[in-house]
Amino acid sequence: DVVMTQTPLSLSVTLGQPASISCKSSQDLVHSDGDTHLSWLHQRPGQPPRLLIYKISNRFSGVPDRFSGSGAGTEFTLKISRVEGDDVGVYYCMQATQYPTFGQGTRLEIK
Amino acid sequence: EVQLLESGGTLVQPGGSLRLSCAASGFNFSSFAMSWVRQAPGKGLEWVSSVSNEGSTFYTVSVRGRFTISRDNSKNALYLQMNSLRDEDTALYYCVKDTHNYGPYYFASWGQGTRVTVSS
Numbered sequence: 001d002v003v004m005t006q007t008p009l010s011l012s013v014t015l016g017q018p019a020s021i022s023c024k025s026s027q028d029l030v031h032s033d034g035d036t037h038l039s040w041l042h043q044r045p046g047q048p049p050r051l052l053i054y055k056i057s058n059r060f061s062g063v064p065d066r067f068s069g070s071g072a073g074t075e076f077t078l079k080i081s082r083v084e085g086d087d088v089g090v091y092y093c094m095q096a097t098q099y100p101t102f103g104q105g106t107r108l109e110i111k
Numbered sequence: 112e113v114q115l116l117e118s119g120g121t122l123v124q125p126g127g128s129l130r131l132s133c134a135a136s137g138f139n140f141s142s143f144a145m146s147w148v149r150q151a152p153g154k155g156l157e158w159v160s161s162v163s164n165e166g167s168t169f170y171t172v173s174v175r176g177r178f179t180i181s182r183d184n185s186k187n188a189l190y191l192q193m194n195s196l197r198d199e200d201t202a203l204y205y206c207v208k209d210t211h212n213y214g215p216y217y218f219a220s221w222g223q224g225t226r227v228t229v230s231s
Contacts (some may be wrong), residue, residue: 001172029218039217041156048205048221049156060219092156096216099171100158 001007002027002095006103012111019080021106023093028073030097040069040078043105044089052091053078085110113137113220115206120225127196132204141184144214149190149202150224151161156192159204160177161215162193169215173199203227 003026013019029036032050040053048066051060053069056076066081093103117129131147135153135191146161160180169182179192189228212219 037216041218043156044171048223051210051217051219054210054217060217073205090155094156094218096214099169100161100215100218102156102158105155 002029002101004093004095004101004103006093009068009104010107010109012109013080013083014111015071015085016076016082019083019087019108021078021091021093023071023076023078025074025076025095027098029060029095029096030073036072036075038069038071039094039096040067041092041094042087042089043092044086047089048093065102084103113208115208115220115222116224117204117206117225120227122228122230123196124231125197125229127229129193129196129227131191131193131227132203133222135206136219137209138208140182140187140210142212143208144209144211144216145182145189146191146207146209146215146218148205148207148221149178149200149227150167150205150220151202154202157202158183158215161209162189163214164212167213188224193227196227198229201227201229 005024011031041049057069060102090105114136116134118170162180175193181190206222206225207218210219210221
C-alpha cells in the first residue's frame with residue numbers, strides 16, 4: 001500500500017490568515033497514464049467529505065480559489081490563502097495512483 | 112444535483128452478513144465508477160471497494176473474499192454484500208461517485224453514509 005503522511009495533524013489559524021498542509025507519499029504517485037492521482041478532501045464536523053482538489057492542483061466544481069494545491073512526485077501541499085469559518089474540519093490527502101489510500105487527516109480549527 | 116442515498120446499515124453479530132444499498136440520482140449512473148469508503152468511529156477514511164461503470168471490481172486487501180461490490184445500471188443502484196463480518200468492519204459506510212468511468216480516481220460526490228456496527 002502507498003502510505004500517505006500528513007503534517008501537521010492539527011492546525012489552529014486566525015481568520016483571514018493563510019494555512020498550509022503537507023502530504024508525503026511513500027512512493028512516487030506518477031501513474032502509467034502520465035497523471036498524478038493526488039486529491040484533497042475536506043470533511044466538516046458531522047458531514048461527509050467533499051472533494052476540493054484533484055490531480056494535484058485542479059479545483060473541483062464550486063471550490064473557491066482560496067484553495068490551491070501543488071507538488072509533484074512524493075510531496076504535495078494544500079494551501080488556503082485566507083482561512084474562513086467554514087474551513088474548519090479535517091483535511092485529507094488521497095492517492096489513487098494505486099489502490100486508494102488516505103492521509104491521517106489534518107484538523108483545522110479557528111484560533 | 113447528484114444524490115446518493117445509502118441504506119442497509121444496522122447492528123450485526125461477528126460472522127454475520129449484511130447488504131448495503133445506494134440509490135443514485137441526478138447523473139448518468141451508468142457512466143461513472145462507484146465506490147464504498149468507510150470511516151470507523153472517530154477515525155479517518157478508508158477505501159473499501161470500487162466498481163467501474165461496466166462492472167470491473169476492486170477491493171482493499173482486508174475485505175477481499177468477504178465483501179462483494181456490484182451495481183445495477185438499470186436501477187441506478189450500487190450494492191455491497193458483506194459476509195463474515197468482523198469487529199473491525201464497524202464504520203460509517205459512504206457511497207461515492209467517481210469523476211471517471213473506470214476508477215477509482217477522484218471521489219467527487221458522497222452520500223451521508225449508513226452505519227454498520229459489528230458486535231455481539
